[in-house]
Amino acid sequence: MDVRARVGQNVQKVRRDKGLSQEELAHRANIHQTYLSGVEGGKRNPSVLVLARIANALEIDIIDLFRTHGKGPSL
Amino acid sequence: MDVRARVGQNVQKVRRDKGLSQEELAHRANIHQTYLSGVEGGKRNPSVLVLARIANALEIDIIDLFRTHGKGPSL
DNA sequence: CTGTGACTTATAGTCCGTA
């Protein structure tokens, strides 16, 4: 699966878990809702700095945005 | 620590572990040596697609590029 | 072999409207 889709799905999942709207998250991460929409949809190719801002706004580590769906048991 | 530095250090470490030169890796990842240098030095802000190419050329998962230094505990 | 500055071209990321 494309990394962009992987990341996008993770962003969307965490965002929904936290009960945030795209607008809310976008605001917190200081990016645009329309852009966030594209990222979640795997249609954008974000830079690491933007991903870091998103991860930060979601209160997770950026590394979690790259985990494969299904499980992330590890430690 | 800045994500870019984190990623850069990881790229450099893995590259050296594999005994590759920047030129070699850059060639495999289809990027320029000078650009790779900037990424390793944490001076560039690469997109996920570029990181994916680098990770692929290093034969590792892109997620490993975001790990914090000090550990690389198998899986 | 690697790092830097300068540069051009491509695209990330914004902002507007609309559905």
Added chain:
DNA sequence: ATACGGACTATAAGTCACA
């Protein structure tokens, strides 16, 4: 609240000469 598109601007991508 989310997605899509167009037009725009900021910055990443990609290349080079040289230290």
